[in-house]
Amino acid sequence: MGINFLANLSHYIPELMAIVTMMGLLFVEACFKSSERNRLYLYLVSGIGLLFTFWSLGAALSTKPLFIFTNSVAIDPFSTLIKMIMVLGCAGSIYLSADSEDIYPNLKSEFAIMAMGVLVGGMLLASANNFLTLYLGIETLSILSYVMSSLKKRDDRSSEAGLKYVLYGGVASGIMLFGMSHIFGALGTINFSEIIIAFNPQDSSQTTVLLVSFLFVFVGLGYKIACVPFHMWSPDVYEGSPIPVTTFFAIVPKMAGLAALVRITMGLFGEDQTILQISWIGVIQVAAALTMIVGNVSAIAQKSVKRMLAYSSIGHAGFMLLGVVVVDQTGASAIAFYGITYLFMTLVAFFITGYVSDHYGNDHFERFNGLIHRYPVMCIMMIITMISLAGIPPMSGFVAKFNILAAAVKKGYFTLAIIGGINSVVSLYYYLKIVRLMVFKPVESEEAIAGFGIRNQIVVIGLSVPVIALGIFWSSILSLSSGAHLLLP
Amino acid sequence: MSGILNWILWLPFLGMLGVLLIPKQKESAIRWWSVFVTAVTFILCLMLYTNHDQANPMMQFVVSHPWITQFNIFYKLGIDGISLPMVVINGLLFTICTISSFDIKKNIKGYYALLLALEGSVFGVFMALDFFLFYVFWEVMLLPMFFLIGIWGGENKEYAAIKFFLYTFFGSILMLIGIIALYFAAEGKLGAETFDMVKLMGGHFSDLNVTIFGSSFSFEKIFFLFMFVGFAIKVPIFPFHTWLPHAHVQAPTAVSVILAGVLLKMGTYGFLRISYPIFPSAAHYYADMIAWLGLINVIYGALCAMAQTDVKKLIAYSSVSHMGYVMMGIAAMTTEGMNGAVLQMFNHGTSTAMMFLLIGILYERSHHRWIVRPDGSKGFGGLYTQMPKYSIIFIIGMFASLGLPGLSGFISEALVFLGIYQKYTTIAVLALIGLLIGAAYLLWMFKRMFFGPVNEDCKDYSDANGREIFYMTPLAIMVIVFGIYPSPLLDMMKSSVGKLVVDLAKFAN
Numbered sequence: 001m002g003i004n005f006l007a008n009l010s011h012y013i014p015e016l017m018a019i020v021t022m023m024g025l026l027f028v029e030a031c032f033k034s035s036e037r038n039r040l041y042l043y044l045v046s047g048i049g050l051l052f053t054f055w056s057l058g059a060a061l062s063t064k065p066l067f068i069f070t071n072s073v074a075i076d077p078f079s080t081l082i083k084m085i086m087v088l089g090c091a092g093s094i095y096l097s098a099d100s101e102d103i104y105p106n107l108k109s110e111f112a113i114m115a116m117g118v119l120v121g122g123m124l125l126a127s128a129n130n131f132l133t134l135y136l137g138i139e140t141l142s143i144l145s146y147v148m149s150s151l152k153k154r155d156d157r158s159s160e161a162g163l164k165y166v167l168y169g170g171v172a173s174g175i176m177l178f179g180m181s182h183i184f185g186a187l188g189t190i191n192f193s194e195i196i197i198a199f200n201p202q203d204s205s206q207t208t209v210l211l212v213s214f215l216f217v218f219v220g221l222g223y224k225i226a227c228v229p230f231h232m233w234s235p236d237v238y239e240g241s242p243i244p245v246t247t248f249f250a251i252v253p254k255m256a257g258l259a260a261l262v263r264i265t266m267g268l269f270g271e272d273q274t275i276l277q278i279s280w281i282g283v284i285q286v287a288a289a290l291t292m293i294v295g296n297v298s299a300i301a302q303k304s305v306k307r308m309l310a311y312s313s314i315g316h317a318g319f320m321l322l323g324v325v326v327v328d329q330t331g332a333s334a335i336a337f338y339g340i341t342y343l344f345m346t347l348v349a350f351f352i353t354g355y356v357s358d359h360y361g362n363d364h365f366e367r368f369n370g371l372i373h374r375y376p377v378m379c380i381m382m383i384i385t386m387i388s389l390a391g392i393p394p395m396s397g398f399v400a401k402f403n404i405l406a407a408a409v410k411k412g413y414f415t416l417a418i419i420g421g422i423n424s425v426v427s428l429y430y431y432l433k434i435v436r437l438m439v440f441k442p443v444e445s446e447e448a449i450a451g452f453g454i455r456n457q458i459v460v461i462g463l464s465v466p467v468i469a470l471g472i473f474w475s476s477i478l479s480l481s482s483g484a485h486l487l488l489p
Numbered sequence: 490m491s492g493i494l495n496w497i498l499w500l501p502f503l504g505m506l507g508v509l510l511i512p513k514q515k516e517s518a519i520r521w522w523s524v525f526v527t528a529v530t531f532i533l534c535l536m537l538y539t540n541h542d543q544a545n546p547m548m549q550f551v552v553s554h555p556w557i558t559q560f561n562i563f564y565k566l567g568i569d570g571i572s573l574p575m576v577v578i579n580g581l582l583f584t585i586c587t588i589s590s591f592d593i594k595k596n597i598k599g600y601y602a603l604l605l606a607l608e609g610s611v612f613g614v615f616m617a618l619d620f621f622l623f624y625v626f627w628e629v630m631l632l633p634m635f636f637l638i639g640i641w642g643g644e645n646k647e648y649a650a651i652k653f654f655l656y657t658f659f660g661s662i663l664m665l666i667g668i669i670a671l672y673f674a675a676e677g678k679l680g681a682e683t684f685d686m687v688k689l690m691g692g693h694f695s696d697l698n699v700t701i702f703g704s705s706f707s708f709e710k711i712f713f714l715f716m717f718v719g720f721a722i723k724v725p726i727f728p729f730h731t732w733l734p735h736a737h738v739q740a741p742t743a744v745s746v747i748l749a750g751v752l753l754k755m756g757t758y759g760f761l762r763i764s765y766p767i768f769p770s771a772a773h774y775y776a777d778m779i780a781w782l783g784l785i786n787v788i789y790g791a792l793c794a795m796a797q798t799d800v801k802k803l804i805a806y807s808s809v810s811h812m813g814y815v816m817m818g819i820a821a822m823t824t825e826g827m828n829g830a831v832l833q834m835f836n837h838g839t840s841t842a843m844m845f846l847l848i849g850i851l852y853e854r855s856h857h858r859w860i861v862r863p864d865g866s867k868g869f870g871g872l873y874t875q876m877p878k879y880s881i882i883f884i885i886g887m888f889a890s891l892g893l894p895g896l897s898g899f900i901s902e903a904l905v906f907l908g909i910y911q912k913y914t915t916i917a918v919l920a921l922i923g924l925l926i927g928a929a930y931l932l933w934m935f936k937r938m939f940f941g942p943v944n945e946d947c948k949d950y951s952d953a954n955g956r957e958i959f960y961m962t963p964l965a966i967m968v969i970v971f972g973i974y975p976s977p978l979l980d981m982m983k984s985s986v987g988k989l990v991v992d993l994a995k996f997a998n
Binding site for chain 1: 556557558559560624625628629631632635636639640646647650651654655658659662663665666669670672673699700701702703
């Protein structure tokens with residue numbers, strides 16, 4: 001057992017690496033009080049740590065998929081790819097936090113530490129193969145997220161965001177835990193592999209209990225993904241949180257929750273059509289349609305860019321749920337592809353919004369007026385990203401949507417595909433709003449925006465390159481994502 | 490000659506990069522470079538015309554490279570007798586537009602870069618033989634259009650630009666779902682999933698059924714409608730035309746010319762290249778509907794044009810009316826009707842481009858376009874006395890639009906009538922009313938603007954200058970020559986159109 005455990009640990013290096021980085025950051029925070037050195041070491045340690053985590057994940061991508069820790073954690077290409085997306089998202093938001101005025105200087109290291117913690121939780125969640133690890137992952141993810149959202153202590157809305165997040169998260173995870181306990185009561189196991197064996201479709205009383213309890217589990221996951229009707233917390237939390245935190249929330253917890261949902265759906269409901277399977281898929285279908293519609297329609301009326309992006313990310317989660325509905329490998333691959341493109345688009349959009357809102361103190365749409373006349377390069381990157389988010393070729397957002405639509409159409413989900421398509425049109429309207437203000441309106445003020453220094457410009461350009469490049473040369477990324485197989489119990 | 494399509498397609502994009510490299514201050518360098526690029530592209534288009542084998546109805550100059558192997562997506566280009574006229578007129582109109590746009594004063598660099606990007610993507614639409622590639626160019630084209638209308642347009646430009654973008658995007662997203670459905674349907678019918686238009690053609694899908702919104706539909710009939718919406722918005726077919734007057738009125742002159750001259754034809758081209766060959770049974774099924782919609786376009790467009798007091802809006806609605814003839818010709822599915830439709834696509838391209846350019850020239854002098862101002866006074870008057878050379882060109886363009894025998898518009902409209910009369914006699918007779926209204930609104934407009942005493946504020950208008958006459962002349966010559974001698978155009982399209990008609994006839998029920 002002990003040796004086996006150690007052997008298992010060798011497959012868990014990325015997670016361990018992230019934990020070590022987090023502890024290293026704690027050490028830096030404790031040892032170096034002078035802020036100059038503190039910051040240098042802070043970004044050095046987190047950068048190196050994330051780089052190694054990423055690198056070891058990359059190495060794990062090609063290893064044989066397997067279950068470790070007595071079947072409680074699945075290490076497979078799909079989860080590894082999602083983890084890589086999360087690591088990059090984490091790195092991006094830590095980079096953004098360095099310059100952001102939204103995070104108080106003395107809290108920058110705390111932000112990085114907590115981001116690493118959430119990342120560890122997310123990695124656990126993406127690999128979870130039984131309900132205990134799933135719950136542990138969600139809680140690790142959530143508890144630190146609550147703190148992160150109220151990181152801007154002296155700001156009312158940030159505190160409000162934290163409180164809302166705690167209340168909502170507490171209720172959701174309580175309901176989820178309640179559902180899990182019933183699943184254990186009905187089947188006598190919490191391990192996904194054993195649930196399939198223990199489940200007897202003919203037993204109607206068992207099915208009745210499981211119907212309700214799986215619905216409860218979906219509440220918990222749905223709240224992490226922010227899918228309708230469990231999305232209410234998300235716009236307020238996104239708006240109230242400091243921008244680096246919002247960036248982080250838009251990527252890491254969302255991708256982790258989706259990965260867990262994909263694993264449960266494909267692992268437990270991939271085989272025969274039972275009542276349970278049909279109703280689970282049915283629930284996700286309805287949730288996907290509602291999430292797309294509510295997210296995109298609500299985004300239209302927003303005045304704050306951050307809030308608009310929050311609603312739009314709800315819409316994108318809905319689109320990714322289409323890939324879950326498909327319940328096969330093409331759907332999972334499409335989600336992985338979508339995640340990769342979504343990562344870069346989100347980072348560019350939030351970086352630019354962050355720098356603009358740092359300068360003006362708010363992120364109302366009018367702050368973007370005529371920006372192209374002063375920062376043409378940044379604005380072109382923003383335009384590219386907005387166009388890509390709306391799903392217009394030749395940008396990567398289009399290819400991502402194409403993949404999801406292809407997976408849905410292949411299985412005959414035309415209605416959902418049409419709803420998804422029409423939502424892209426709706427989303428184009430509000431994405432164009434930013435483009436319109438930047439390009440067609442006169443300049444508002446001549447002051448230089450501090451965030452748009454050469455270094456940040458280079459980073460934004462670097463992040464925008466994949467946004468276009470993956471839309472034209474997507475063959476290699478496609479083979480990466482279609483190789484992202486799930487290891488099913 | 491094998492790679493010539495690559496050159497035609499990518500030269501404008503290369504030209505765009507060139508524009509971006511030229512410093513902003515060197516305005517005349519940017520202008521002349523763009524003229525050079527578009528002219529070279531046009532010369533290549535002419536070379537394409539001379540090397541095109543007119544007897545061969547199949548795709549020619551085919552270029553094919555794998556692009557995304559996982560989805561069987563190819564970078565595949567090719568032209569036949571239906572797309573060649575469109576490619577040629579695209580090359581011609583863009584060359585003229587770069588010259589006519591010398592009047593643009595605001596942000597010249599951005600303007601020409603976008604114009605060249607637009608040219609390249611329109612070429613892509615007319616050349617692509619891979620459905621995915623087609624869709625990419627179809628959408629890419631929206632971006633330069635959006636900015637061209639939105640930045641260089643008139644007072645209500647933002648609204649027009651966004652309406653144009655959203656409307657077209659809505660249509661194309663339905664088309665995308667149709668494309669994906671076709672891709673997967675091809676596996677069952679053709680043995681392999683494919684986006685290759687040529688392989689998909691031939692009515693392979695007539696016996697398939699699909700379930701949408703819980704009920705079962707014939708695959709062909711439902712996805713014909715999906716594609717129909719995408720193309721109909723572009724044509725535009727009534728009731729999908731509401732974006733067009735806004736876009737036209739707000740767009741700068743050159744963009745209006747391109748919009749009316751080439752972009753509208755992308756819709757009808759879509760019918761000829763995609764909807765009809767791929768869904769032939771559905772084409773017969775919906776033929777009546779399309780013919781009637783074409784008739785509505787003709788009459789409704791003409792009536793709307795009659796009511797306009799803004800001369801540019803008047804010509805915009807006349808486009809709606811003229812595209813109705815194309816739809817009628819396509820719906821007839823006879824040799825005459827189809828040839829008439831393709832010829833009308835070309836001829837409307839030249840005549841409407843003339844009208845928009847002429848209005849642009851006038852606008853340079855007047856800075857308004859009212860035939861009758863909102864307060865009831867005359868916007869123009871006695872222009873014939875004031876600007877004789879301009880008026881002569883205007884007369885040629887107007888009569889070509891009107892369909893006067895001896896000018897190009899007549900030939901194509903006559904062919905369409907010949908084609909439609911055999912099948913839809915009622916529609917043909919009713920469409921004559923549209924022709925009559927067409928004559929009425931154009932002549933009435935001409936009377937109000939050009940005859941009578943010279944208006945006070947028209948007194949200082951100068952006549953058309955050398956540059957303006959220079960870029961109007963080729964169009965005027967074409968309108969006259971192809972009105973008397975249309976064979977070069979008909980020969981170019983004859984065999985491909987003939988093949989399409991024969992293929993479609995096999996599926997008549």
